[in-house]
Amino acid sequence: MSTLPACPQCNSEFTYEDGGLYICPECAHEWSAQAAAESGADGAKVYRDAVGNVLQDGDTVTVIKDLKLKGSGGVVKVGTKVKNIRLVDSDHDIDCKIDGFGAMSLKSEFVKKV
Numbered sequence: 507m508s509t510l511p512a513c514p515q516c517n518s519e520f521t522y523e524d525g526g527l528y529i530c531p532e533c534a535h536e537w538s539a540q541a542a543a544e545s546g547a548d549g550a551k552v553y554r555d556a557v558g559n560v561l562q563d564g565d566t567v568t569v570i571k572d573l574k575l576k577g578s579g580g581v582v583k584v585g586t587k588v589k590n591i592r593l594v595d596s597d598h599d600i601d602c603k604i605d606g607f608g609a610m611s612l613k614s615e616f617v618k619k620v
Contacts, residue, residue, distance in 0.1 A: 510522065510523060510528060511528065513528075513530035513532070513533060513535055514535070514537060515530065515533055515535040516530060516532055516533040516535065518530050518531070518532040518533065520532060523539070526538060526539050526540075527539065551595060553593050553599050553600075553614050554614060555567060555614055555615075555617050555618050555619045556570050556614075556615055556616065556617065556618050557618055557619075559618070559619040561591070561593060561599075561600075561614060561617075561619060562593070563591065563592055563593055564590055564591070564592075565591050565619055565620075566587060566588065566589045566590070566591070566619075566620045567587075567588050567591055567600075567617040567618060567619055567620060568585055568586065568587050568588070568617065568618050568620055569582055569583070569584060569585065569586045569588065569612075569616060569617055570584060570616060570617060570618050571584060571616050572584055573612070573616060575607070575610075580607060582604060582607060586604060587620065588600075588602045588604055588612070588617065589602075590602070590603075594611075596611070597613075598611035598612055598613050599612070599613055599614040600612040600613070600614060600617065
C-alpha cells in the first residue's frame with residue numbers, strides 16, 4: 507500500500523511523487539512534499555480567505571463578489587459584512603447569519619477577513 511498522501515483537492519489516492527512534488531493524475535493538482543508534511547503534522551484543516559488570511563471561528567469577513575442565492579431571487583452584494591462566522595468541514599466552509607437574508611453557508615474563496 508502506498509504511503510503517499512491523498513490529493514488535498516480531489517482526495518484521489520492515486521498520487522505520485524516527481525522530484526520534490528506530489529502530483530495528482532486525476533485533477534492535475536501539484537503540491538510540495540514539504541507542504542504535505544506540514545499539513546499532516548497539524549491534523550487540523552486551515553481555512554483561508556480569498557487573499558490567504560487564516561480564518562477562525564468568530565471572525566468578521568466581507569463578501570468580495572456578488573453572490574446569487576438559490577431558491578430566492580436575492581443577491582448578497584459586494585462589501586456585505588458578515589460577523590461571527592463559524593467554520594465547518596463541508597463543501598461550503600462558513601456557516602453564518604447575514605442581516606436581511608438569514609442563515610446561510612458561504613465558501614471561503616468569496617470572502618475577505620476584516
